[in-house]
Structure formats: C-alpha cells, structure tokens
Amino acid sequence: MPEHAVANWGFVAARVERGWHTQEDFATAYDETARKLREQARISVRQVRRWESGESTWPNRDARRVLEAMFGCPLEDLGFRRPARPTGRRPDGSGEKLEECDVRRRTFLGLVGAAPVLDLTALDHLTAAANHAGRHNRDELLAHLRTALDDAARADGLAGPHEALPTALGILAAINSAARTAAEDLRRELLVLGARGAELAAWLHRDAGAPAPAVAYWHHQAKEWATLTGDGAMHAYVLLRQAQATDRTDAARMLDLARAATTGPWTLPPRPRAEAFQQQARALALTGAGADQVARVLDQAHAALGQAAPPSGPATCTGPLGDGYTRERLMVQTAICYHEAGHSDQAVSLFGEHLAAAAFAPRDRAYFTAQYSGALVAVGEPDEAATAAMEALTLAAGARFGQALTELHRTADHLAPYAERPAVREFRQRLGELAVA
Known part of the structure; x- marks a missing residue:
C-alpha cells in the first residue's frame, strides 16, 4: 500500500x-x-x-x-x-x-x-497512525488498537454483529497495513493482536448470517497469524471457535475440531480448555453417544475450569484467552448438552437454576434463553416454551443476534403441533413478521 x-x-x-x-x-x-x-x-x-x-x-x-x-x-x-x-x-x-x-x-x-463503535474519522486517524507506526509510540499504538477491538467486541454483545462488524474490519485493515512495514518486534505484536481480531471477525460474520466461506476465511487468517507468531494457544482457541461455528448436522467435524483444540501440540489455558471439553460433549451428544460418555467429558470440562485462577478483571477480546468462560456459562452449556443427548428434563432444571442467576450479555442471554425454550418444548411445556421464546425474541430482534434467531426458528418448528395455543401463536406470528421484515 x-x-x-x-x-x-x-x-x-x-x-x-x-x-x-x-x-x-x-x-x-x-x-x-x-x-x-x-x-x-x-x-x-x-x-x-x-x-x-x-x-x-x-x-x-x-x-x-x-x-x-x-x-x-x-x-x-x-x-x-x-x-x-x-x-x-x-x-x-x-x-x-x-x-x-x-x-x-x-x-x-x-x-x-449502522452505528459504528468508531466513526470514519476515528478509523481514519487510527489507520494514519498504523501506516506511520515507526513515527508513533509503539505502546500507545498497540493500546489504541486493543481498546478499539475490545470496544467492538463489547458492542457485539450488547447490540449485535451489524453494529461491530464495520469497525472490526477497519481495525484489521489498519493492523495488516501497519504490519507490512513495522519493525520485527512491533510486527509480531500487531499479528498477535490481528489473530484476536480475525477470530472476532469470523464470529461477527457468522452471527450476521454471512456465507460459510466468509467465516472460514477469517478463521484461516486468525490461525495463520497465530502460527506466524508461535501462539499455539491462540491456534487451538480458533479450532475451538471453528467447532462452535460448525453446523449441528456435521457433528463429526465439530467433534474433531473440539478434540484437536485439547490434544494438539499446544496447551490451552484452563478456561478455554474447559470450553473445548464442553464443546466435545455437545458434539458427542449430537452424534448419538450415550449419556454416560457425554457426562464423563463434561466432568473434564468442570475439572479444567476448577484449575483456572480467578479473572483479574472484566473479560475482553484482547485479554487472557477465554477469561469470560465462567462456571455459570459452563452450567447453561451443560444444559444444552443434556438437551442434545435427549435428557431435556435435566436441561430444563439446569437452565431454570443458572440462567436466571447469571449475568449474561444480551446476545448470550438471547441465545441461552432460545435454547431453554427448545428444551421446554421437549418436556411437553409448550406455553412455557413460547414464553421463554418471546423473551429471547425480544432480546434478539433489534440487534439481529443470528445464532439466537436460528435457535428460535427451531423452537417454532417444534411448536408447530401447538400452533393454536395463544402464547404459541403469538410467538410464531412475531417471529414470522421479523423474518418478513
């Protein structure tokens, strides 16, 4: 350039x-x-x-x-x-x-x-600083880029991928531009940060409903930069995120990716390691594995999380890997695993206990509540399922949280036999109106 x-x-x-x-x-x-x-x-x-x-x-x-x-x-x-x-x-x-x-x-x-986290003026200034990295304070430039990425990730959790995606892409372009001409030590730090940003971009594209090749492109970029910088833990973390992005109809690939994150030539920190075991458990459930096998892998997830030190502060995109993975998050994801394994009664119990007690970002609460609604249908509680689904829809509609809306469409399909019940009818009607809009 x-x-x-x-x-x-x-x-x-x-x-x-x-x-x-x-x-x-x-x-x-x-x-x-x-x-x-x-x-x-x-x-x-x-x-x-x-x-x-x-x-x-x-x-x-x-x-x-x-x-x-x-x-x-x-x-x-x-x-x-x-x-x-x-x-x-x-x-x-x-x-x-x-x-x-x-x-x-x-x-x-x-x-x-769109209402970007950074307006175009701020992005222009950031790029100008990145393009002349040698003339600016190294630590100050990296701090600005970290803050911008963290703000973009936070905006996604609150207001959805369409809010954060333009800014994330702009920051990645600035990082890529600066890395071309930066001194070796600064280039490495930029690419370490770029790997985090590329993983975020993959997630944002996925939740925004982008085609699979667009998501795969950013996962590949994140792994490339992680490899170039010798960041094995980040490479493994991207494998985990790829497993999470894999469609439920390809459970074998999901399982392979999640296992690779914990068995490859790298060591994940305890929190993302726990998340990877949880993802393995879900994939096993989707492949039809027995409840005992799923439970054993979930025990590994809980054991890994038990080894984690307390977070030093609020979780951020550029902070310690997986610092936002808490016990409450593991518990609601354990509920998802039980539901996938056909033990929806246990799932409903776990959701009811932990979803209400934990503090989740709107995006996560919408997704977990949508999962809860599906479990309620499975145990024969259509009215409660519709109520939970309406709660999730209220959170997801304005921000267009893609994964939550996908789950809500699955719930709507499962509620079809109860379509004449008032709560069910209202939920399915509102979901249909959103789809048309």
Missing part, C-alpha cells in the same frame, strides 16, 4: 451492510450489474482490494456508473475521494464544497443504518 493510502471504511461498510461479505462476493455482484447496464468493463478481486485499501481513490467513468447503480448513492458517500479542483467546489456545478462532501462521507455509516 502506498504510504499516503488510507483504508476506505465507507466502501467496506457499505459492502458488508448490503450482504456482500467477501471481496469475491462483491466482484461477482459488480460484474452482474455491469452486464445489466451493458457496460463492458469488469473488475477483479484485486481491484476491489485497491478500492478498499485507498490505493484507488476515484474509479473511472464506467466503474462510477456501476457503483452508483449498486449502492444508490454518490461515490463520495462510499468514501471515494474526487480529484481536487482549484475552485474547491464540485465540478457538477452544485456549489457544494468538497469539505462538505467529506462531512457527508464521514456520516455514511449512520445513513445506512
């Missing part, structure tokens, strides 16, 4: 917001639009990368026409910079000053319905 280049956050955010989660997705959509407009020019992924990096600041005439058709707004609102004119005004005669265009560009995310 040229020294003067600044990543184009407006374009990245616009692409993601409209469902083109990868640069390949966007290039395909661009070519399709160009064909409809009878434009001859096509683009490659390399060109998309140049637009997003800021290397190409103003597309050519044909590309401008296609981009404006795709996004329905002027290119300035997408973060592109029109070549400067001596008059300081737009060449279309509107009289609007270029500085005013820049102000509109910097409010872009608000216009498309």
Whole structure:
C-alpha cells in the first residue's frame, strides 16, 4: 500500500451492510450489474482490494456508473475521494464544497443504518497512525488498537454483529497495513493482536448470517497469524471457535475440531480448555453417544475450569484467552448438552437454576434463553416454551443476534403441533413478521 493510502471504511461498510461479505462476493455482484447496464468493463478481486485499501481513490467513468447503480448513492458517500479542483467546489456545478462532501462521507455509516463503535474519522486517524507506526509510540499504538477491538467486541454483545462488524474490519485493515512495514518486534505484536481480531471477525460474520466461506476465511487468517507468531494457544482457541461455528448436522467435524483444540501440540489455558471439553460433549451428544460418555467429558470440562485462577478483571477480546468462560456459562452449556443427548428434563432444571442467576450479555442471554425454550418444548411445556421464546425474541430482534434467531426458528418448528395455543401463536406470528421484515 502506498504510504499516503488510507483504508476506505465507507466502501467496506457499505459492502458488508448490503450482504456482500467477501471481496469475491462483491466482484461477482459488480460484474452482474455491469452486464445489466451493458457496460463492458469488469473488475477483479484485486481491484476491489485497491478500492478498499485507498490505493484507488476515484474509479473511472464506467466503474462510477456501476457503483452508483449498486449502492444508490454518490461515490463520495462510499468514501471515494474526487480529484481536487482549484475552485474547491464540485465540478457538477452544485456549489457544494468538497469539505462538505467529506462531512457527508464521514456520516455514511449512520445513513445506512449502522452505528459504528468508531466513526470514519476515528478509523481514519487510527489507520494514519498504523501506516506511520515507526513515527508513533509503539505502546500507545498497540493500546489504541486493543481498546478499539475490545470496544467492538463489547458492542457485539450488547447490540449485535451489524453494529461491530464495520469497525472490526477497519481495525484489521489498519493492523495488516501497519504490519507490512513495522519493525520485527512491533510486527509480531500487531499479528498477535490481528489473530484476536480475525477470530472476532469470523464470529461477527457468522452471527450476521454471512456465507460459510466468509467465516472460514477469517478463521484461516486468525490461525495463520497465530502460527506466524508461535501462539499455539491462540491456534487451538480458533479450532475451538471453528467447532462452535460448525453446523449441528456435521457433528463429526465439530467433534474433531473440539478434540484437536485439547490434544494438539499446544496447551490451552484452563478456561478455554474447559470450553473445548464442553464443546466435545455437545458434539458427542449430537452424534448419538450415550449419556454416560457425554457426562464423563463434561466432568473434564468442570475439572479444567476448577484449575483456572480467578479473572483479574472484566473479560475482553484482547485479554487472557477465554477469561469470560465462567462456571455459570459452563452450567447453561451443560444444559444444552443434556438437551442434545435427549435428557431435556435435566436441561430444563439446569437452565431454570443458572440462567436466571447469571449475568449474561444480551446476545448470550438471547441465545441461552432460545435454547431453554427448545428444551421446554421437549418436556411437553409448550406455553412455557413460547414464553421463554418471546423473551429471547425480544432480546434478539433489534440487534439481529443470528445464532439466537436460528435457535428460535427451531423452537417454532417444534411448536408447530401447538400452533393454536395463544402464547404459541403469538410467538410464531412475531417471529414470522421479523423474518418478513
């Protein structure tokens, strides 16, 4: 990237917001639009990368026409910079000053319905500092990047992936840019941080409903950076997160990934090790393993958690791995395992005891409550299930917590035989209205 280049956050955010989660997705959509407009020019992924990096600041005439058709707004609102004119005004005669265009560009995310943790001005400043890492205090730069990632992860827990994703991608672009020219010791620290951010990006894409290749791309990037920095624990942690991202219909792969996290040439800290054992137990339940085998692996999870030191502070994205994995979280996930193993009565009991007592972020509470509703259906309590499902839906709807909504759709299917009961009917109707919206 040229020294003067600044990543184009407006374009990245616009692409993601409209469902083109990868640069390949966007290039395909661009070519399709160009064909409809009878434009001859096509683009490659390399060109998309140049637009997003800021290397190409103003597309050519044909590309401008296609981009404006795709996004329905002027290119300035997408973060592109029109070549400067001596008059300081737009060449279309509107009289609007270029500085005013820049102000509109910097409010872009608000216009498309996202409210980023960092606005475009802050991201531009962060990238400028990253691109000139040698001129800035090393510790100060790393601290800013850590804080930004932690804030993005916190925003996800409170308000969902669509809130945090544009910022997370922007921070990763800044890290990648800085790492290219940084001194060796700073480069390593940047890539360590980048692995955390890439794992977060994988989760955000997954919860936002992105295609599986987009999620896999960020998992791969996180493992690559973890490998380059010799961070074996982070590599294992990403394997765990891959297991959690695996569809329930592929339980064998889920089990392989979760086992690899605990048996490979690395050592996970006690908390994420406990989580990996719990994920193994769930995968075993999904493969049809007996309750005794599931319980033995859950015992390993509890034993690993018992070895963990008390957290030194609130859990963060860039802090100790898995520091947010508490006993209460293990207990509600134990309930999920029992439900998957066909012992839904035990699951309901555990959910009832621990879900009410623990403090979870809205995203997690929505997901666990959705799981609880499924267990209630299984024990023949459709009205209570619908009540729990409505509680989860209220939490998940506005923020679009994807995993919680997926579970709620499963609950709605299981509630179909009770569709005429008032509570069930209301829940299924509201879920259907949300899907249409």
